[in-house]
Amino acid sequence: MNILEKITNEFDSFSKSERKVAEVILASPATVIHASIASLAKQANISEPTVNRFCRRLDTKGYPDFKLHLAQSLANGTPYVNRHVDENDSADEYTTKIFESTLANLEMARKSLDTSLINRAVDVLTQGRKISFFGLGASAIVAHDAQNKFFRFNVPVVYFDDILMQRMSSINSSQGDVVVVISHTGRTKPLVEVASIARENDATVIGITDAGSPLAKECNIVLSPTVAEDTDLYMPMASRIAQLALIDILATGFTLRRGSKFRDNLKKVKDSLRSSRFERKE
Amino acid sequence: MNILEKITNEFDSFSKSERKVAEVILASPATVIHASIASLAKQANISEPTVNRFCRRLDTKGYPDFKLHLAQSLANGTPYVNRHVDENDSADEYTTKIFESTLANLEMARKSLDTSLINRAVDVLTQGRKISFFGLGASAIVAHDAQNKFFRFNVPVVYFDDILMQRMSSINSSQGDVVVVISHTGRTKPLVEVASIARENDATVIGITDAGSPLAKECNIVLSPTVAEDTDLYMPMASRIAQLALIDILATGFTLRRGSKFRDNLKKVKDSLRSSRFERKE
DNA sequence: TCAGATTATGAAATAAATTTACATAAATAC
DNA sequence: GTATTTATGTAAATTTATTTCATAATCTGA
Numbered sequence: 001m002n003i004l005e006k007i008t009n010e011f012d013s014f015s016k017s018e019r020k021v022a023e024v025i026l027a028s029p030a031t032v033i034h035a036s037i038a039s040l041a042k043q044a045n046i047s048e049p050t051v052n053r054f055c056r057r058l059d060t061k062g063y064p065d066f067k068l069h070l071a072q073s074l075a076n077g078t079p080y081v082n083r084h085v086d087e088n089d090s091a092d093e094y095t096t097k098i099f100e101s102t103l104a105n106l107e108m109a110r111k112s113l114d115t116s117l118i119n120r121a122v123d124v125l126t127q128g129r130k131i132s133f134f135g136l137g138a139s140a141i142v143a144h145d146a147q148n149k150f151f152r153f154n155v156p157v158v159y160f161d162d163i164l165m166q167r168m169s170s171i172n173s174s175q176g177d178v179v180v181v182i183s184h185t186g187r188t189k190p191l192v193e194v195a196s197i198a199r200e201n202d203a204t205v206i207g208i209t210d211a212g213s214p215l216a217k218e219c220n221i222v223l224s225p226t227v228a229e230d231t232d233l234y235m236p237m238a239s240r241i242a243q244l245a246l247i248d249i250l251a252t253g254f255t256l257r258r259g260s261k262f263r264d265n266l267k268k269v270k271d272s273l274r275s276s277r278f279e280r281k282e
Numbered sequence: 283m284n285i286l287e288k289i290t291n292e293f294d295s296f297s298k299s300e301r302k303v304a305e306v307i308l309a310s311p312a313t314v315i316h317a318s319i320a321s322l323a324k325q326a327n328i329s330e331p332t333v334n335r336f337c338r339r340l341d342t343k344g345y346p347d348f349k350l351h352l353a354q355s356l357a358n359g360t361p362y363v364n365r366h367v368d369e370n371d372s373a374d375e376y377t378t379k380i381f382e383s384t385l386a387n388l389e390m391a392r393k394s395l396d397t398s399l400i401n402r403a404v405d406v407l408t409q410g411r412k413i414s415f416f417g418l419g420a421s422a423i424v425a426h427d428a429q430n431k432f433f434r435f436n437v438p439v440v441y442f443d444d445i446l447m448q449r450m451s452s453i454n455s456s457q458g459d460v461v462v463v464i465s466h467t468g469r470t471k472p473l474v475e476v477a478s479i480a481r482e483n484d485a486t487v488i489g490i491t492d493a494g495s496p497l498a499k500e501c502n503i504v505l506s507p508t509v510a511e512d513t514d515l516y517m518p519m520a521s522r523i524a525q526l527a528l529i530d531i532l533a534t535g536f537t538l539r540r541g542s543k544f545r546d547n548l549k550k551v552k553d554s555l556r557s558s559r560f561e562r563k564e
Numbered sequence: 565t566c567a568g569a570t571t572a573t574g575a576a577a578t579a580a581a582t583t584t585a586c587a588t589a590a591a592t593a594c
Numbered sequence: 595g596t597a598t599t600t601a602t603g604t605a606a607a608t609t610t611a612t613t614t615c616a617t618a619a620t621c622t623g624a
Binding site: 297298299300328329330331332335346 | 600601602603
């Protein structure tokens with residue numbers, strides 16, 4: 001764990017003097033990195049050995065080692081899922097915060113994904129006779145993107161963002177068909193029904209959704225890229241970006257499984273666009 | 283610059299003894315972090331002051347400061363835009379690579395964005411009478427997503443992924459209208475024409491595209507989230523995720539500009555979904 | 565509330581690590 | 595091949611960090 005987070009977490013268990021040091025450190029960690037133990041002690045109004053004890057309490061070998069850890073925490077660009085945009089933020093500030101939060105959430109999603117399940121999902125996708133991607137609202141975009149990727153592979157693929165079309169399509173599905181349902185919360189009733197219908201018709205259902213949700217229960221395979229609870233406060237943000245990254249992963253897995261000859265297809269699709277483009281001059 | 287890269291770059295300009303230290307450091311930087319100047323000197327078979335001079339040569343204050351820099355270089359986890367997926371990668375490997383590349387590219391996009399232009403774009407958007415988002419292919423998804431966000435603000439907003447609709451729509455635009463055209467390359471001929479038509483009809487055109495492209499020339503404001511050249515090798519990946527992050531930023535700027543009363547709107551939209559959802563149990 | 569125990573803190577001494585000053589060796593130029 | 599510059603090492607000085615030990619603060623249980 002990041003030592004800055006550790007200080008924050010354990011703050012309550014610190015003694016009076018330790019809290020003083022902690023406050024000074026948290027206030028400006030970047031300055032502390034270049035301070036000697038003496039100057040830090042002075043800033044915090046405590047003695048040098050107390051600083052030293054503080055460092056050891058945090059499982060470092062001593063003050064210099066502590067500074068090393070601190071430097072590393074800072075270098076990580078500080079992953080602050082929790083840095084919320086504020087009313088009076090400048091363009092510069094909210095831009096930074098949104099990027100930081102997106103990065104931190106992607107990192108989180110990556111850790112939460114089970115690669116053995118990804119592997120199984122890729123298996124299923126490559127063996128599928130027909131692939132359908134269903135999503136509503138922000139997840140419709142992810143489904144749309146998935147179609148855009150998979151159609152390049154020259155496999156039958158459809159995408160619907162209309163609940164009626166999704167229903168009709170899943171009623172017509174059968175063994176060998178793969179249905180991918182996408183929903184961040186996994187609690188959208190009509191979509192849960194769609195998944196259920198698809199299963200009743202023997203299609204394999206892959207869910208890109210919250211692992212414990214009602215939707216997840218209807219799926220054969222559940223992939224759940226988890227992001228921080230509070231990031232989609234007013235509108236979907238981090239969740240859909242994490243879902244898109246997952247689509248990239250599935251598409252990549254798909255092409256790898258299909259072998260190298262197959263990859264020529266991709267090039268063909270890409271080249272087909274050329275005539276509608278302005279040439280690059282360089 | 284990363285101090286490890288710096289050592290590599292300047293290696294040729296080092297003296298004989300300096301090279302010895304450099305070699306030891308490059309061989310196992312993680313070990314050096316915990317070594318004293320004496321032990322490093324011994325390992326490199328040179329004297330302590332030489333190590334010290336080596337550190338200063340690299341623009342650090344001395345050995346401890348050098349270790350700090352080194353620690354930070356290591357902490358950065360090494361940004362791997364260039365770690366390409368390999369034929370024989372396991373699910374675990376390609377998952378990691380895609381996440382890393384996405385993260386690195388987002389970081390890159392963040393650095394490339396000019397926040398003062400974002401600020402101007404937000405100005406234009408808040409003052410627009412009607413907002414249109416146009417994109418084709420993978421960028422259509424981004425336009426789709428933008429519509430999904432901006433319609434929540436209760437402003438007239440449309441999105442088209444069909445080139446004919448885009449043309450018709452821009453022919454009908456007029457002063458006060460804002461047209462946002464999205465294209466990674468900025469070289470898709472029909473879309474450049476659409477932008478040109480919109481401008482002729484006095485709409486304000488915001489481009490989310492490559493800064494030097496033909497499309498950029500037709501825009502009043504150009505926002506260009508730059509990603510590494512080779513990441514969209516076979517299909518759009520990093521580019522569209524960076525574009526989506528930019529949409530988040532514009533949408534956030536929009537809500538901030540509109541003030542707090544306005545944010546109730548967002549809550550209303552979100553609440554309206556409740557009845558179609560399964561309740562959470564916890 | 566108070567004695568006794570425990571824990572926290574700081575002053576001074578010690579130990580460790582780093583830097584400086586200076587001398588010598590190596591490399592380069594003329 | 596000597597003069598000059600540059601590179602390196604030894605040893606001393608300085609800075610920095612740690613340990614020891616005494617004292618102060620806090621807590622425990624009658």
